[in-house]
Each structure stands twice: as structure tokens, then as C-alpha cells.
Amino acid sequence: MSDSLPPQGGHVHTPLHHVTPISTYLTVFAALAIGTLLTWYASTLDLGMMNTPIALLIAVIKATLVILFFMHVLHSTRLTWVVLIAAFLWLGVLFVLTFSDYLTRAWPIY
Amino acid sequence: MSDLAFEHGEEHPPHPFLQHHFEDLGQQHEASTLGMWAFLCTEILFFGGVLLAYWVYRIMYPAAWALGAEQQNTLAGGTNTLVLIVSSLTMALAVRSAQLNNRRGTVLMLILTLIFGTMFLGIKSYEYHAHWMEGLFPGAHWHWQPKDPAISALTPKVQLFMVFYWGLTGLHALHMVIGVGLLLYILARAWRGDFHAEYYAPVEVMGLYWHFVDIVWIFLFPFLYLIPHVGAHHVG
Numbered sequence: 001m002s003d004s005l006p007p008q009g010g011h012v013h014t015p016l017h018h019v020t021p022i023s024t025y026l027t028v029f030a031a032l033a034i035g036t037l038l039t040w041y042a043s044t045l046d047l048g049m050m051n052t053p054i055a056l057l058i059a060v061i062k063a064t065l066v067i068l069f070f071m072h073v074l075h076s077t078r079l080t081w082v083v084l085i086a087a088f089l090w091l092g093v094l095f096v097l098t099f100s101d102y103l104t105r106a107w108p109i110y
Numbered sequence: 111m112s113d114l115a116f117e118h119g120e121e122h123p124p125h126p127f128l129q130h131h132f133e134d135l136g137q138q139h140e141a142s143t144l145g146m147w148a149f150l151c152t153e154i155l156f157f158g159g160v161l162l163a164y165w166v167y168r169i170m171y172p173a174a175w176a177l178g179a180e181q182q183n184t185l186a187g188g189t190n191t192l193v194l195i196v197s198s199l200t201m202a203l204a205v206r207s208a209q210l211n212n213r214r215g216t217v218l219m220l221i222l223t224l225i226f227g228t229m230f231l232g233i234k235s236y237e238y239h240a241h242w243m244e245g246l247f248p249g250a251h252w253h254w255q256p257k258d259p260a261i262s263a264l265t266p267k268v269q270l271f272m273v274f275y276w277g278l279t280g281l282h283a284l285h286m287v288i289g290v291g292l293l294l295y296i297l298a299r300a301w302r303g304d305f306h307a308e309y310y311a312p313v314e315v316m317g318l319y320w321h322f323v324d325i326v327w328i329f330l331f332p333f334l335y336l337i338p339h340v341g342a343h344h345v346g
Contacts, residue, residue, distance in 0.1 A: 017139070017307075019209050020202075028197040036191045036331070040184065043336035051338035059332055063325045070202045070316070070321045075142060080147055089149035091158045095165075102166050 018075035029067045035062045125293075127309050142311040146318045157326055160281070163284055164274045172340045173268040177256060178271030179337035180245060185238055187335040189305065190233050190260050191327060197226035198324040205317045208310035213303055216313065220297045223320065227290050241272075248273045275334050282330060285323045292316055 039058045047054060068074040073084060125135055132138040168175045200222040207215030245253030248269045256262055295314045299305065305313055 017209060019206060022203070022206070025199060025206070029195065032195045032198075032249065032328075033192060035312045036188065036195065039332050039336065040188050043332070043338065047338075055332040055336060059329050066321050066325050066328070070198055070284055070324075072205075076143070079144060083144065083147045083151060087112050087154045090151075093152055094158055095156070095162055098162055099165065102169065 028065050125326050131217050139311040146315045149323050174264045174267030176337045176339045178268045182335045184335050190230050191331045193230050194324045194327050197223050201317045201320045208305040208313045211306045216300045224293050
């Protein structure tokens, strides 16, 4: 992570940005392609209640790979991490608060 | 600050694309990418809101959602997922080529990204046309009915599923169309030779947008095409 940052305090005219090796990009691409086929294959199996969580898990892993490697977050500044994590935090608030209502409406009232 | 800029100016004349309010290209690059991330945060919440509504209704009407997903062309959707992943790879390689002063590589990879992006939109149009002909467009034109008349009560809820299908894929396709337009602009600049190791922020920012749109589809594919069937007792 540190190799992408210009030295602190120094006025660097030519910042050294991290250049990801082609092999890394190809590995991530292969993982994404396999993940897609796996999503499709898992959907043809009857896994009971586990079908949806498995599809979600694969999608989250694929998205994480894209964010970390294709979008260079792995080698980004900490500020980028904070901004990104804040987005998912608010997305979490949106989902948790809404489902705390909708998913509990059918619960018995004591 | 001024003497520092002068000192550097002796070796490198001010870069034509360095805006006056930035100290150097590195700072400008960080500001550009951070700005794009801030925009993408609003996009995450924008799509997140629609997906939240989708999940509320999917939990309410699981049988209708499974039936709606059954009407989708999984082969077309799966192929499109792979097409977008390939386009993300070529986009990432375009950024990499720009980082390495490889103008020809940048141009070639951007053209490939354009081709795959357009291919996605072509396959999507084919699917849209099929849905339209089958009467799967919500509203006055709707004339789709399930083959099994015993579950015809599900029809209005399948129509609701299709509202989300058209809305989500339509918003995604709109982002793709905008992305193709932006790619043409970045391609023209790459062709002109604007980008090099110290100045490639526009290619990087283009990549961030493109990969984000890819991520949206990574979720839309299982959400709209691959919904598991739940027991028949869940009708309604």
C-alpha cells in the first residue's frame, strides 16, 4: 500500500503509482469468470435455504475482487478506503433499519 | 511554494493538463480519483435503494419472483456477465498501458472495452425485444400469463418483478450507454497522445466508473436471472 504514496511532506513532481502486474489482472479475471460459472451452476442445484446466501456470497467476493484489484483500492490512499467503507456503512444502515421493520412484522406480538 | 515550483519548473515545464489550483499532477490525480469515489458512493446508495425495495418484495412474494426469473434468458444474462468481466479486464489493462506510457496499448484496450460494452448492450436489446414480444412489459401492453392456469393469481406479482427487472437493468443499461460515450471521449484523448505515466487520471477515473457498472451487473445477474424456487406453499 505504501509504495503508491508519494513521500509525506515532500513535493514530488512525479508520483510513483502502483502498476499492477498483468498476471494479477489475469488471475482476478479468471476468478471472476469462475465465480460467474459457479453462480450459475449453484443455481441449478437444490440447496434448500442455502441457494440465496451462496449466490450472495459469490457476488460479494466478485465485487470485492473488482474493487481491490481492478479499481486499485488495494493500493489507494487511506482516505479512499474511508470513503468507500463509509458508503457500505450507510448502505448497511439502509438495509438493517428497513429489514428490522419488514422482517419482523410477522412476528407474534406478546 | 513558489520557489519550489520554480525549482521543479527548471526540469519540467508546467504540465498542460495541470490545473492551476493543484500543486502537482500527483495531488491532482488523488483529487480526481477521490472525487470519482465520492460520486460512486452516491451511486452505491442509488442502486442500493432500488435493490432494497427489490428485496422487500422478493421476501414478500418469493414464488412470483422465482417465476419471473424463470422468464429470463439465463444464457443471454450469463454471457453478458462474462462479456462485462472481459470488458473490465481490458479497461484495467488500458489504465495499465497508460501508466506505462504505452499509447498504442491504451488505444487498443479502450477499443476492445468499447466493443465488449457495445456487445453487452446488443445482447441486452435482444432480451428486451423478446420480453416485449412476450408481453412482459408492465402496464397496458402486458399480456403475459403463466402456462399453468392454477398459478395465474401470481401474474400481478410477476408484473411487479418485471417492474424491478426493467427498472434495474434499464438503469444499468443507461449507465452503460453513458460509459460508452465517456469511453469514446477517453479514446479520442488517448489517440491524441494526452496520457502518460504522470498524467493518466482520466483513464483511471473512466476505469473506476466502468468497473462500478460491472459490479452492479455482478449483483443483477443472480438477482434477476437465478432466483431459487421455494416450496409451492409460498404462493402469493
